[in-house]
Amino acid sequence: MKIKDILPFFRKLAPEENQSSWDNCGVQIAAALEETDKVAVCLEPTPEMVDKCLDWGAGAILTHHPLYMKPKPLDSTGMYWEVVRSVMNAGAVLYSAHTSLDTRPGGPAFWLGQDLGLTDTRFLEVEHSATPIEVSFHVNEPIERETANVWANHAGIHSVSQSNAGEVRVICDESAWGEIASGIEFSLGKRPLFYIRSLTGPRSDVGFGEVGTLPEPMQWEDFADKLAELTGCEVFSFSGKQPETVTRVAYCGGSGSSLVGKAAKAGADVLVTGDVKYHGAVETPICLVDVGHFSLEEEMMRRFAAELDGELDGVEVKFFQGVDPFQFHVKQ
The missing domain is CATH 3.40.1390.30 (NIF3 (NGG1p interacting factor 3)-like)
Structure with missing residues (x-):
């Protein structure tokens, strides 16, 4: 390929x-x-x-x-x-x-929340927000159904309609408009005069980390054991007050300890992440669990490889397992 x-x-x-x-x-x-x-x-x-x-x-x-x-x-x-x-x-x-x-909604960066069965989820931190645009232009002849279907099936288009007066109205994502405009121009054999305006909704967000509610509250020891099982971390550290039960969980792959304040405001009992520093551990308002930078992101990339393998025909996709750079010495 x-x-x-x-x-x-x-x-x-x-x-x-x-x-x-x-x-x-x-x-x-x-x-x-x-x-x-x-x-x-x-x-x-x-x-x-x-x-x-x-x-x-x-x-x-x-x-x-x-x-x-x-x-x-x-x-x-x-x-x-x-x-x-x-x-x-x-x-x-x-x-x-x-x-x-990291920020793709529902992507492999959010595997931990999926495996924990979290509900009522939302981003811990929104990185970008976007709303669709409305594009209108006029053509003298009715748009054929086949052509309209081709436009409507393009990724990023929400709807296509035409009035009796010949005005065509397209609702689409702004990021997809350039490619969509080229397709319209190719279909019509000319570039019409496009009138474009931004809409106020619906808003589409991308962001870091997630907070959500467990299907059922878990005792702390049971939650810690489940976390160890899912991440493959037999040993991990935590700081802050240990909750008796865990109901609402926040997590962020990589270095996400800076989001602990937002996790607390979202009602989380615990934030699971990596690269927690000393002062962050001292000052954390909720239980802050450090499973390391490696564990959450290594699993993310393994799942991403599987996802990519399903997309590419005629190409072999292979995940190469990494090694956590941190090692532990246990006194015998």
Whole structure:
């Protein structure tokens, strides 16, 4: 499959327009290859992991964490230089789905809430909000049903209608309008005069983390055991007051301890995340559980690989399991 035809599937499942302003999602290193039949998915673009993917024969490597946040010069050796060298020598493409994946509603970043069966869920922090736009234009002849159906079935279109006076009205997502406009122009053989206005609703949100209610309250020990089972963490730390029972749960993959105040305001008994710092642990208003940066995001990428495998025909998708960089010493 041509790599230029694979990249749109990455962008469909992790829309780049949803990324945070500080982030660097998308192509990290462009491909010299035109085609590949193997896509590797992993959490971290370390030299060791990238070499494993390339040794397998991957022509496309999709990671969660970006290779860089800001462009770097190749003026010294190191992890960054080694990855660039390996990927460019292989002619492969390196792609990052970072906050573009973290914020996708219902995506694999929200696997913990799904496995816990949380209900009445909402984002802990909204990153972007958008409302549809209304586009109207006039055509002299009635739009044929077949043409209207083609327009209506385009991703991002909510409705298509035409009045008796010939005015066509399209409700669509603003992010999809450019492609939709091109399709309309192609169908009509000309570009009509479009009148566009923003609507006040319905609002579509993307964001980080989630808070929701368990199907039934759980005793703390039972909840802790369930969390250990789901994350694979036999040992994890927590701070703040230990609740007797857990009813409402907040979580955020990666480094989400800064959301503890919003979790508390949302009525959460506990926030599950990673990378908790000392002062955050001291000052937390609710129970703050640190299962590590690795566990939640490693499972997210495993599920993302399975999702991508279902989208790509004729291409083998393989998840490469990572290694938690933190190790524990237990005194014997």
